[in-house]
Every structure is written in structure tokens, then in C-alpha cells.
Amino acid sequence: MKTRILLLIFLGYSFFLPFQNYAQHSSKATEIIILHTNDMHAKIDNFGKLAYLSDSLRKTHKYVYLFAAGDNFTGNPVVDMVEDKGFPMIDLMNRCGFTVTAIGNHEFDLGQEKLAARMKQASFPFISCNIDASATKLPEIKPYIILKAGKIKLPVLAIIQLGDNGLPDSHPSRLEGIKFTNGLEKAQEFKWLKSKYGSLIGLTHLGVEMDEPLANAMPEFDLIVGGHSHTTMTKPMLINGVTIVQTGSGLKNVGKITLWVEKGKIVDKSYELIALSEITSVDAEVQKLIDHYNANEELNKPVGIAEAAFTSPSQLGSLMTDAVTSRLKVDFAFQNVGGIRISSLPEGEIKLKDVYKLDPFGNLVVIYKMNSEEIKSLIMNAYNRGKEIDLEVSGMKYTVIIDEQGICTEVVMIDNSGQALLDGKEYTVGVNSYISATYKFNHRDSGTTSYSTTAQALIEYLGEVKKVNYTDVVRTATQMGK
Amino acid sequence: MLVYLDQKEIQVFRGARLMDALLAFSPKLFDKVVNGDCLILDRFGNITELDGPLREGQKLFTQKTEL
Numbered sequence: 001m002k003t004r005i006l007l008l009i010f011l012g013y014s015f016f017l018p019f020q021n022y023a024q025h026s027s028k029a030t031e032i033i034i035l036h037t038n039d040m041h042a043k044i045d046n047f048g049k050l051a052y053l054s055d056s057l058r059k060t061h062k063y064v065y066l067f068a069a070g071d072n073f074t075g076n077p078v079v080d081m082v083e084d085k086g087f088p089m090i091d092l093m094n095r096c097g098f099t100v101t102a103i104g105n106h107e108f109d110l111g112q113e114k115l116a117a118r119m120k121q122a123s124f125p126f127i128s129c130n131i132d133a134s135a136t137k138l139p140e141i142k143p144y145i146i147l148k149a150g151k152i153k154l155p156v157l158a159i160i161q162l163g164d165n166g167l168p169d170s171h172p173s174r175l176e177g178i179k180f181t182n183g184l185e186k187a188q189e190f191k192w193l194k195s196k197y198g199s200l201i202g203l204t205h206l207g208v209e210m211d212e213p214l215a216n217a218m219p220e221f222d223l224i225v226g227g228h229s230h231t232t233m234t235k236p237m238l239i240n241g242v243t244i245v246q247t248g249s250g251l252k253n254v255g256k257i258t259l260w261v262e263k264g265k266i267v268d269k270s271y272e273l274i275a276l277s278e279i280t281s282v283d284a285e286v287q288k289l290i291d292h293y294n295a296n297e298e299l300n301k302p303v304g305i306a307e308a309a310f311t312s313p314s315q316l317g318s319l320m321t322d323a324v325t326s327r328l329k330v331d332f333a334f335q336n337v338g339g340i341r342i343s344s345l346p347e348g349e350i351k352l353k354d355v356y357k358l359d360p361f362g363n364l365v366v367i368y369k370m371n372s373e374e375i376k377s378l379i380m381n382a383y384n385r386g387k388e389i390d391l392e393v394s395g396m397k398y399t400v401i402i403d404e405q406g407i408c409t410e411v412v413m414i415d416n417s418g419q420a421l422l423d424g425k426e427y428t429v430g431v432n433s434y435i436s437a438t439y440k441f442n443h444r445d446s447g448t449t450s451y452s453t454t455a456q457a458l459i460e461y462l463g464e465v466k467k468v469n470y471t472d473v474v475r476t477a478t479q480m481g482k
Numbered sequence: 483m484l485v486y487l488d489q490k491e492i493q494v495f496r497g498a499r500l501m502d503a504l505l506a507f508s509p510k511l512f513d514k515v516v517n518g519d520c521l522i523l524d525r526f527g528n529i530t531e532l533d534g535p536l537r538e539g540q541k542l543f544t545q546k547t548e549l
Contacts, residue, residue: 041533169535209524212526228535229530230530232528232530233528246528248531249534250533366495436502437503437506438509446496449497
């Protein structure tokens with residue numbers, strides 16, 4: 001028993017063994033610094049600090065590289081919602097001197113045409129070993145790069161995550177024509193890189209839950225610079241002799257790995273997680289550019305026209321839900337009143353920034369297959385939370401029947417053709433992720449995200465219909481039961 | 483899909499983020515994490531950010547932030 005406890009203590013300790021001094025390096029070893037980040041998700045505010053940090057290191061060290069482990073885009077309207085989607089992000093990454101990025105699932109959120117433009121704009125390659133985009137207009141995606149540090153060559157192999165459907169987590173419509181293969185299996189085909197060059201670095205967008213089996217299956221990796229799971233590692237993990245690092249998300253942190261390489265082999269390493277909040281200096285030129293992008297006039301761009309003023313949250317909720325039924329091709333959509341963050345909107349231009357004021361939360365659209373009884377349970381339970389109408393709707397009208405205590409006892413639902421919802425029929429229903437997570441309702445289907453936000457759906461909808469008028473739109477009512 | 487927080491089941495939609503699972507589990511706990519009073523750790527003991535994607539069967543743990 002005592003032996004078992006000692007073994008567990010040892011395993012626990014070795015699992016999180018500080019990542020340094022595995023071996024003593026000689027003065028002949030070449031020092032290589034890799035700065036890395038992952039899942040920046042279009043957050044640009046810390047690029048001035050990153051530029052300062054990387055440039056400072058380049059002044060004092062010969063070989064400094066900058067890695068991104070994927071998901072550079074999606075998460076900030078000044079990057080995602082401008083005319084040339086994603087341009088500011090790549091511009092800033094170019095100026096910071098990024099060496100390479102793995103392709104993450106959210107790179108595809110741009111759509112293939114815009115992603116192709118961003119890949120061409122970048123002064124660094126987008127790589128992945130398990131993506132075959134040769135049948136599309138995307139530029140060639142190489143599986144790996146070779147870092148050159150004097151005579152030393154270090155291969156860097158990238159891998160993207162796939163969901164249960166065999167695709168990265170993005171809307172399938174954006175992935176048409178691209179072939180994806182299992183990353184853990186595909187990586188096995190590149191073991192020869194280790195034999196040829198003596199070392200192998202993984203740049204993965206798999207998430208730490210998949211980096212672990214990768215390290216167990218391929219001890220050929222010396223180091224895995226990971227992404228996808230938004231994991232902040234203050235200390236690296238050591239799995240099967242493979243070191244795994246990741247920095248969280250949103251460019252809050254940067255990892256600094258120092259490798260000492262002799263005759264192609266990594267003989268020593270050290271690691272530090274740097275919180276960019278701790279860095280007080282910025283690169284002035286890059287900061288100027290960030291300020292320019294943040295003050296982007298495109299946010300004042302009209303995305304649609306309100307032919308008449310919206311005078312109530314109910315009208316705005318009807319607009320928001322119409323966007324979901326239209327863009328996500330669902331029968332019905334619901335929006336909670338609490339998630340409608342402005343109460344009115346004047347007649348005239350609806351600007352991009354108005355959409356983000358109306359719907360600032362970044363909620364995803366979640367799609368359920370539901371029958372009429374399940375839909376009824378959603379409306380009833382939502383009403384009974386505060387004894388008032390709480391869900392705006394599209395695709396139907398509903399009347400809540402209440403008793404003397406104000407409790408909803410029945411719901412009458414009529415579709416857009418004036419017919420009652422059919423018993424036993426399965427409908428597709430879109431709700432935001434807040435409703436999905438916090439509202440109680442009966443549903444056999446656990447729901448699936450569309451990987452689109454409700455705000456994106458609204459922007460696309462307004463772009464499609466151009467003009468909207470909700471003056472006389474009333475879709476919900478309350479009636480006292482007999 | 484099912485994920486686990488401190489060995490308790492949370493049923494959440496496919497493709498959910500940590501924030502969605504926390505809201506489903508306990509809006510109070512969600513607020514604590516947002517306010518920095520509590521951290522969510524993965525099974526390796528690493529901090530997981532609120533916007534991080536979840537996998538089916540993923541195991542997570544709460545940890546009070548040290549004062």
C-alpha cells in the first residue's frame with residue numbers, strides 16, 4: 001500500500017515536472033526561442049505588447065520564432081465583421097513577424113474565399129497535415145515547415161481537430177470540397193521527419209484532451225505547441241516524454257520556450273508563460289494600427305434600413321428571431337427578452353454597431369428537433385419564470401393561457417399559415433445558447449450548435465432583406481383561462 | 483452531450499463551450515468564475531477558459547481561487 005502511495009506521488013510529480021534542465025547543454029548547443037500563442041480569436045488589443053516582446057527578444061537572440069496554434073479569427077467584430085473579413089488580424093500578425101500558424105477550425109468561419117485571401121495576405125504559412133484542400137480555391141496547405149537556425153533544421157508538423165462528424169467545428173457549408181482525415185492517424189505518416197532531422201515539434205489545434213493521446217501514440221514529438229481547448233498552462237505537461245504547452249485564449253498570454261539544440265537533437269528546454277498584462281511597453285507603430293482598427297469606421301456602416309422605428313423589445317425580438325429562421329433554415333426561433341439589450345431603434349440606418357448593442361453576448365444559435373409538446377414546454381416554463389412573456393418568436397404566433405395566479409397552464413400555437421402545430425410532427429427550432437443552457441424544457445434532442453452567433457445571423461439577414469418594418473408585428477399574447 | 487463538473491453530470495448541447503455548461507449547471511458558479519473567485523480545471527489540473535470548447539464526456543473540476 002505504502003509503495004503504491006509513493007508511486008502515485010511520484011507519478012503526480014513527474015506529470016507536472018517543471019520543464020527545464022532535462023539535460024545539461026554544452027556551450028556548442030544552439031539556442032532557439034519559440035514564442036507561441038493559440039486561439040487568439042481576433043482579439044487584437046495586446047498585439048502592441050506582443051510586437052514589443054518579440055522584437056526585444058530578436059535584438060538579443062539570434063533565433064526567435066513566433067507560432068500560432070490556430071483559431072486566429074472569430075470573436076471580435078472589428079476583425080470579423082469588416083468588409084475584408086479577417087484582414088486586420090493578419091496585418092497585425094505580419095507586423096509581429098509570425099513564423100507559422102496551424103489552421104484551426106475557426107479559420108473556416110471566414111468562408112473559403114476570404115480564408116484564401118487571408119492566406120495570401122499572410123507573410124507566414126498556414127499549415128496542417130490532415131487537410132486536403134486541393135479541390136478548392138484555397139492555396140496549397142502544407143503539412144509541415146522546416147525551421148532553419150543556422151545549420152539546424154527543426155520540422156514543425158500541424159494537425160487540426162475533427163468532431164464526431166469527421167469535420168472541424170465550423171458550419172459544414174464552409175467546408176465543402178475540403179477533405180479531412182484523422183489527425184492522430186495522419187501524423188503517423190510523418191514520423192520520418194524525426195528520423196531525418198533528429199527532432200519533431202507539433203503545432204496542434206486538437207485540444208489538450210487529444211494532445212495527450214497524440215503524445216502517447218507518438219513519442220517522436222519532442223514538443224507539442226497546442227491550441228483549441230483554451231487551456232492556460234502555467235507549467236507544461238509531460239506525457240510519455242512529450243512536452244505539451246498551451247496559453248489559454250484571446251492573446252492574454254504568450255508562451256516562451258527556449259530550446260537548446262545540438263546535432264539536430266533538442267538537449268535542453270525551458271518554459272515560461274508570460275501574461276501580456278504584465279508587459280507595460282508597446283510597439284508604438286503596431287499600437288497605432290490597433291487603435292486604427294478599433295476605431296474602425298466600418299462599425300458605423302449601415303447593414304440595413306429600418307423603414308419605421310422599432311419601439312419595443314418585442315419588435316426587436318421578432319427581427320432577431322426572423323434572422324435565425326431565415327439564415328439557419330429552421331421552422332421556429334426563440335429569443336429571450338433579457339437578451340434584447342436595447343428597447344428601441346430609430347427609423348433609418350441600422351448600423352453594425354447597433355447590432356452589437358442589441359445582441360452583445362456572442363450567443364451561439366443552437367438547433368433542436370422538437371415536437372409541439374416540447375415547444376409548448378419551452379414557452380410555458382419560460383413564461384412561468386417571471387409570470388410574463390419571456391420569449392419572442394419567429395415562424396409562429398402563440399397565446400399563453402394563464403390561471404388566476406398568473407401561472408401559464410396552456411399555450412396555443414399557430415404557425416405562419418394560421419394552422420395549429422401538428423401533434424407528432426418534428427420541427428426544427430433555433431434558440432440562443434443562453435436559453436439552451438439555462439431554460440428548463442422538455443427535449444429529447446440535446447441540441448447542436450450551428451457555430452453561428454445570433455448577431456451574425458442578424459447581420460446576414462439584414463444584408464439579405466435590406467429593409468425591415470415591424471410596426472404592426474405582434475406574435476405573442478396572454479389570455480386568462482376560463 | 484454529457485460533461486462532468488466535480489463528477490456531477492451536465493447535459494448540454496453539442497458544440498457547447500465551458501460557459502454554456504457552467505450556465506446550465508449553476509449561474510451562480512458561472513458568476514464566481516467570471517469574477518475570478520473560482521477556476522475551472524481540466525483533468526490534468528490546467529485552467530480552462532470560459533470560451534473553451536468542450537468534448538463529450540469531458541471531466542472538469544472547480545477550484546476556489548486563493549486569496
